[in-house]
Amino acid sequence: MLIPAFLFAMFAGIAIGCSLGVIFHRNPVHCALMLVGVLLSVSGLFILLNASFLAALQVLVYAGAIMVLFLFVLMLLNLKGENPLLTRGAAKGFGILFAIVVFVELLWTVLSPQMEGGMAASPTVPTGFGSPAAIGRVLYTVWLYPFEITSILLLIAVIGAVVLAKRKFV
Amino acid sequence: MDTAFLIESVIKVHIVLGFVLLVVPFIVWAERKILGHMQDRIGPERVGPFGLLQTIADGLKLFMKEDLVPAQADKVVFILAPAITVVTALIATTVIPWGDSVTLFGRTIPLHIADVNVALLFVLATTSMGVYGVVLGGWASNSKYPLLGGLRSSAQMISYELAQGISLVSVVLLAGTLSLAQIARQQAHMWYVVPQFFGFWIYVISGIAETNRAPFDLPEAETELVAGFHTEYSSMKWAFYFLGEYANMMVVSGVAITVFLGGWQGPVLPGVVWFLIKLTAFLFFFIWLRATFPRLRYDQLMAFGWKVLLPAAILNLVVTAVVVALR
Numbered sequence: 231m232l233i234p235a236f237l238f239a240m241f242a243g244i245a246i247g248c249s250l251g252v253i254f255h256r257n258p259v260h261c262a263l264m265l266v267g268v269l270l271s272v273s274g275l276f277i278l279l280n281a282s283f284l285a286a287l288q289v290l291v292y293a294g295a296i297m298v299l300f301l302f303v304l305m306l307l308n309l310k311g312e313n314p315l316l317t318r319g320a321a322k323g324f325g326i327l328f329a330i331v332v333f334v335e336l337l338w339t340v341l342s343p344q345m346e347g348g349m350a351a352s353p354t355v356p357t358g359f360g361s362p363a364a365i366g367r368v369l370y371t372v373w374l375y376p377f378e379i380t381s382i383l384l385l386i387a388v389i390g391a392v393v394l395a396k397r398k399f400v
Numbered sequence: 401m402d403t404a405f406l407i408e409s410v411i412k413v414h415i416v417l418g419f420v421l422l423v424v425p426f427i428v429w430a431e432r433k434i435l436g437h438m439q440d441r442i443g444p445e446r447v448g449p450f451g452l453l454q455t456i457a458d459g460l461k462l463f464m465k466e467d468l469v470p471a472q473a474d475k476v477v478f479i480l481a482p483a484i485t486v487v488t489a490l491i492a493t494t495v496i497p498w499g500d501s502v503t504l505f506g507r508t509i510p511l512h513i514a515d516v517n518v519a520l521l522f523v524l525a526t527t528s529m530g531v532y533g534v535v536l537g538g539w540a541s542n543s544k545y546p547l548l549g550g551l552r553s554s555a556q557m558i559s560y561e562l563a564q565g566i567s568l569v570s571v572v573l574l575a576g577t578l579s580l581a582q583i584a585r586q587q588a589h590m591w592y593v594v595p596q597f598f599g600f601w602i603y604v605i606s607g608i609a610e611t612n613r614a615p616f617d618l619p620e621a622e623t624e625l626v627a628g629f630h631t632e633y634s635s636m637k638w639a640f641y642f643l644g645e646y647a648n649m650m651v652v653s654g655v656a657i658t659v660f661l662g663g664w665q666g667p668v669l670p671g672v673v674w675f676l677i678k679l680t681a682f683l684f685f686f687i688w689l690r691a692t693f694p695r696l697r698y699d700q701l702m703a704f705g706w707k708v709l710l711p712a713a714i715l716n717l718v719v720t721a722v723v724v725a726l727r
Contacts, residue, residue: 259539263477266532286521294528295558298535302554305539305547361517362578 234278241274258304262297269293281360412513416493424646425455431687438691465635470541473632477540482637485533485644489651492526495519496654497581499664499671511664511672512581519580520572523655524565527610531557533644534612538629549628552698557610559705564606566713567599570720571659580655584663591662598716600660602709607652609705611645613686615693616701653682 244267251264269292276285369377429444429452436443444451469478499511516522531554538550571592575583583592593600609616625631630641657663657678664671696704 257474259474259477263536282516282518283521286518286525289525290521290528294525294531295561298528298531298554298558301532301535301539302551305535305551 238275238278241271241278245271245275259301262300262304265300266293266297269297279360283360283362283365408509409513412509412511413494416498416513417490420490420493420647420650421643423650424643425459426452427646427649427683428455428458428642430683431690434684434687435691438688459639462635462639467635467637468632470543470632472542474540474542477536478632479637481533481537481540482633482640482644483533484536485530486640486647488526488530488533489644489647492523492651493647493654495522495580496651496658497584497663498654498675500585510581515579515581518578520568520578520583520655520659523580523651524561524568527648527651528557528561530610530644530648533641534629537633537641541629541632543632545625546629546631549625549631552625553612553629556612556616556701556705559702560606560609560616560709563602563705563709563713564610566710566717567596567602567606568655568659570599570713570717571596573717573720573724580658580663584658584665587662588665591660593660596660596716596720598712599720600656602713602716603656603660606705606709607656608686608689609701611648611652613645613649614690615695617695649683649686650679653679653686656682 248264248267248271252261252268255261255264269288273285273288273293276282276288432454433443433451444454447453447457469475494513495516497510497512501508501510503509534553534557535550538546538548538553541547571583572578574592574595575586577583577586630638633641657675661678664675666674666677669677
């Protein structure tokens with residue numbers, strides 16, 4: 231019981247620390263690296279939740295591919311000074327608004343009656359939980375339509391990217 | 401988690417890491433010797449018998465060399481980058497089974513460090529993290545050629561990762577599991593290289609591209625980019641990149657052996673010996689390729705990855721899926 235608690239504290243601590251780093255670092259490349267740290271520690275939390283498949287996908291897709299592309303763009307643009315999209319006041323306003331929304335959402339989820347037994351109880355995990363087979367079965371039965379719609383959305387994005395890249399600039 | 405398991409794991413970790421780290425100098429020596437003979441030269445021969453101690457001497461030299469950090473470099477990332485390359489390569493070795501389980505002191509000990517049920521994805525995930533070592537090294541040097549090398553490698557590695565992953569998925573379809581140990585065990589009667597002949601070659605080609613080996617060593621093309629991403633590196637940091645490259649070669653070979661070539665299985669000899677024989681053959685193949693093929697041009701590399709390798713991998717996957725469904 232001690233080891234999972236220790237690991238949870240470690241991964242959660244790293245995740246929080248890195249998230250703060252994402253916000254407070256001046257250099258965009260450092261921010262991106264901190265985000266990689268967040269993603270890795272969250273995948274550690276997934277493993278603690280018996281979801282090793284999700285953890286592996288998290289590292290493979292987000293940390294290993296998407297963030298590399300982020301870095302790629304950041305390095306090509308070589309941003310040095312800040313060129314803010316919003317004014318300081320507007321950014322602050324949006325920030326506070328989003329923070330409140332997310333906080334209320336989290337509170338709603340945690341306090342909702344669907345959380346069986348509240349937070350203190352540790353639920354029993356069915357065998358095969360989080361395995362590729364279990365996730366696949368749920369994905370292709372319960373969540374079939376959202377899954378297919380997402381794949382069509384991605385296909386549209388791919389075609390759009392090809393069209394944009396092929397366009398002759400006159 | 402009992403104490404015996406802990407002791408067992410610690411011992412296995414030491415064996416694997418010790419093997420990988422100690423064997424690298426000999427691979428480097430073998431590479432120079434084999435390349436030498438293939439190009440009608442002798443190769444290293446002065447230090448020790450057959451020049452065997454040449455890489456030890458080189459390692460000692462690198463260790464004593466001044467450790468330079470460019471004045472304009474991003475110091476933290478500059479130091480971090482080579483470490484990422486080595487660490488990711490070493491982490492990936494933990495899930496590769498190098499033999500069947502043995503029974504010692506009444507305990508059945510599987511011969512791999514960690515039996516992860518998503519081992520194949522684990523390997524892909526860690527190798528995909530390896531891109532950071534190269535990209536960040538190139539960026540942190542704050543200089544033209546390393547940056548270009550780093551950008552090239554990120555594009556190259558992401559492109560070839562796709563084909564690599566899809567070629568492995570075809571085997572997963574046949575095997576019905578993501579565990580490397582189980583995939584290896586299923587090949588007792590027939591190696592997966594037979595039904596997945598194309599998948600095997602797609603995996604090998606993209607594996608060579610992943611490890612930045614010739615003929616895909618574009619990130620360090622000396623004719624265009626001086627030395628690519630590690631231009632500014634010297635001393636042990638450079639040695640770490642070198643070490644990472646060779647450790648990655650072993651990981652790619654180990655996965656290829658486990659997934660396509662029956663893993664540790666073979667007649668007469670014990671499993672570990674068979675694994676080492678296959679590993680040696682694979683590493684020889686890597687070196688042989690380097691001696692044979694000239695480096696690709698960058699646009700050829702990307703065109704080959706996206707227009708030939710990826711469609712071939714997808715076609716292979718579709719055919720495999722249909723065959724599995726009809727079976």
